[in-house]
Amino acid sequence: xxxxxxxxxxxxxxxxxxxxxxxxxxxxxxxxxxxxxxxxxxxxxxxxxxxxxxxxxxxxxxxxxxxxxxxxxxxxxxxxxxxxxxxxxxxxxxxxxxxxxxxxxxxxxxxxxxxx
Amino acid sequence: xxxxxxxxxxxxxxxxxxxxxxxxxxxxxxxxxxxxxxxxxxxxxxxxxxxxxxxxxxxxxxxxxxxxxxxxxxxxxxxxxxxxxxxxxxxxxxxxxxxxxxxxxxxxxxxxx
Numbered sequence: 671x672x673x674x675x676x677x678x679x680x681x682x683x684x685x686x687x688x689x690x691x692x693x694x695x696x697x698x699x700x701x702x703x704x705x706x707x708x709x710x711x712x713x714x715x716x717x718x719x720x721x722x723x724x725x726x727x728x729x730x731x732x733x734x735x736x737x738x739x740x741x742x743x744x745x746x747x748x749x750x751x752x753x754x755x756x757x758x759x760x761x762x763x764x765x766x767x768x769x770x771x772x773x774x775x776x777x778x779x780x781x782x783x784x785x786x
Numbered sequence: 787x788x789x790x791x792x793x794x795x796x797x798x799x800x801x802x803x804x805x806x807x808x809x810x811x812x813x814x815x816x817x818x819x820x821x822x823x824x825x826x827x828x829x830x831x832x833x834x835x836x837x838x839x840x841x842x843x844x845x846x847x848x849x850x851x852x853x854x855x856x857x858x859x860x861x862x863x864x865x866x867x868x869x870x871x872x873x874x875x876x877x878x879x880x881x882x883x884x885x886x887x888x889x890x891x892x893x894x895x896x897x898x899x
Contacts, residue, residue, distance in 0.1 A: 674829075701885065712873070713830070713889035720885060728886055760829050771818035771877040772837070775887070777829035 672696050676761050676778035683751045683785045691746040691781050693761030699776070700766040702744040706730065706757040707780075713760065719744055720766055751785045758782050789813075790874045795894040798864045806859040806893055808874030813854050817876040821848065821859045824871045824892070833859065833872070869897045 677692045693702065703718035705728075715728030719738040733755060735747040744763075748755060761778040791809040798804040810819065820835040834841055834848045836857075841848040847860040861868055873892040 703887070705889070710891070712891040715886055715888060718885055718887075726885070729888070762830075771816060772835065773877070774832045774835065775820075775822070775830075777822075777831065779829050 674761055674763055674776050674778035676781045678781060679779070680782050683783065685752060685785060687751050688747070688749050689751065691759055693744045693746065693778060694742050695763040695776070696742065697763065697776065698741060699763035700741065702738070702761065702763045703728070704736065704744070704746045705760045705762065707760060708757050716746065753785045756783060756785045789876050789888065790890060792874055792890060792893045794891065795896065797896045797898065799898050800866060801863050804861040804864045804895065806872050806895065807856065808859070809856045810876055811855045813876060814878065816878050819848065819850060819857050820875050820877050822873045822875070824873070830873065864897045866897050866899060869895055
């Protein structure tokens with residue numbers, strides 16, 4: 671049981687390049703989400719999904735795309751990277767059944783992205 | 787809009803108890819109170835959660851005010867490994883629009899040897 675796995679751990683991009691941050695979980699969690707964390711800031715929600723085929727925007731969705739074709743995977747795509755997207759990205763998942771509020775979030779270890 | 791309010795930082799000495807406060811004056815009846823912590827250079831990890839009653843686990847205790855407008859995370863004997871940012875968040879039992887979970891800046895706990 672690996673939990674939430676994020677790849678890559680580190681990535682350097684040039685402005686305008688595209689890339690995908692991968693997130694996979696093996697706990698059969700319906701809810702998955704992406705956060706970014708900037709120095710001295712809390713976690714800000716980018717996008718989330720409550721199941722395969724269902725995604726929605728968080729508080730800072732601009733510049734990012736997501737899709738959820740399987741329960742296990744929730745990739746985050748940067749179509750044209752900008753220096754403002756330099757950040758540490760965290761993926762998190764949780765069950766939704768049985769009462770959402772009581773379910774615990776499990777986070778990945780993070781992906782550190784630098785855009786030059 | 788932030789739903790919880792925490793002090794920016796707190797300091798403690800090793801082996802002493804630590805009480806980390808969180809105010810959530812607009813909490814609804816279906817909101818669970820969750821605490822997570824983030825160790826340096828790591829992803830956040832779950833600490834404890836509760837609805838109305840005080841809760842204990844191997845990591846910490848959660849004391850919830852009778853009116854539920856505030857709660858306190860209690861670390862009974864702080865160790866150097868407890869130095870982290872502690873986040874208090876609310877999770878709506880009904881889900882829905884509250885799938886947009888928001889984390890504030892949390893409380894940076896420093897533990898002195």
